[in-house]
Amino acid sequence: MTEIKRKGSRSTKDIPKEILEQLNNGEIETANLVEWLAVDQRLLLENLLKRTDRTKYLKPILLNIENLKKQTVNTINEAIGTGIFEQVIKNNDTEFLTIISNHKSDLIRCWATYTIGRNPKLNVKEMLENIQPFSADKHFGVREICWLAVRPTISKNLAESLEILSKWTSNEDENIRRFASEATRPRGVWCEHIEELKQHPELGLTILELLKSDKAKYVQDSVGNWLNDASKTQPDFVKNLCEKWKKESLTKETTYIIKKAMRTIEKK
Known part of the structure; x- marks a missing residue:
């Protein structure tokens, strides 16, 4: 994927009409969070299905969205991804998985991550192997959604997941290394706690x-x-670990991490 060069608008009302149309058509990636939140995912889905001659998938997937207790960008994203997976299985349409996994639209690639995260036939190792390319995606949105898509499986299979993800910490791609940490945060953002x-x-x-x-x-x-996150339930663990790291790792990187780690504790 190529790097995003547009800066994007600072507010939804400032997004040029032609840019919003391109986003909703899946022709370009979102440039920032404002654009990401502004995309009409239902319209994007409809346009995708029309262009790929799969309009029969639309109604059941829209029904998934209608049945949501709470409709947010993330819940709609998950409902669409899950709905696509259901239609792919029902119609034996693996070609569509390839299309959405490599699509130029970042939101469509986000949907693809749920086709991995909701696949019961994949064991933990297979699921993480399949999600790794998305964890290295050049777009921030895809990187955030991909760990959300597999976090329930990580949580249910914690020991095995931690063992696998520990090997990702030596990957040359910082995005993949970051996934190992972000996907296992005790509290995390927009997700259930572990x-x-x-x-x-x-x-x-x-x-x-x-x-x-x-x-x-x-x-x-x-x-x-x-x-x-951990300091909110086990502050002594975090204090002791940070003291240990201060002695063992005299780098500016560790010093920075310790400062972030201790911020809640030091407010008390």
Whole structure:
């Protein structure tokens, strides 16, 4: 995927009409969060299905959206991705998975991540292998949605997931390294908490120890946030770990992570 060059508008009302049309047609990627939130996902879906001669998928997927208790960008995103997966299985249409996984629209690629996360035939190892290319996506939206798509499986299979993801910490791609931390945050953002990690954050050391001096700020922020999450239920664990790291890892990267990790504790 090519890097996004447009800066994007600062508010929804400032998005040029032609840009919004292109976004809703799936012709370009969103340039920032404002655009990402402004896309009409129902319209984008309809346009995608028309162009690929799959309009029969539209009604059942829209019904999925209508049945949502709460309609947000993320719940609609998940409902569409899940609905597409259901239609692909029903119609034996694996070609469509390839189309959406490689689509130029970032939101359509987001839908594709749920076709992996909702596939009961995939074991944990297979699911994480399939999601890894999305964790390396050049678009922020796809990177965020892909860990959300598989987090329930990670939570239910925590020990195996942590073992697999610990190997991702040595990947040369900082986005993949960041996924290992972000997908396992005890609390996380826009997602259910992982109770086992809230109570026993030491289980995450298999990932955290390997990232404590990562050169990428993107990764450092995630590790700091991981530990800040843990500090809300197990503050002593975070204090002790940070003291240990201060002695063992005299790098500016670790110092930065410790500062982020301790922010909630130091407010008290």
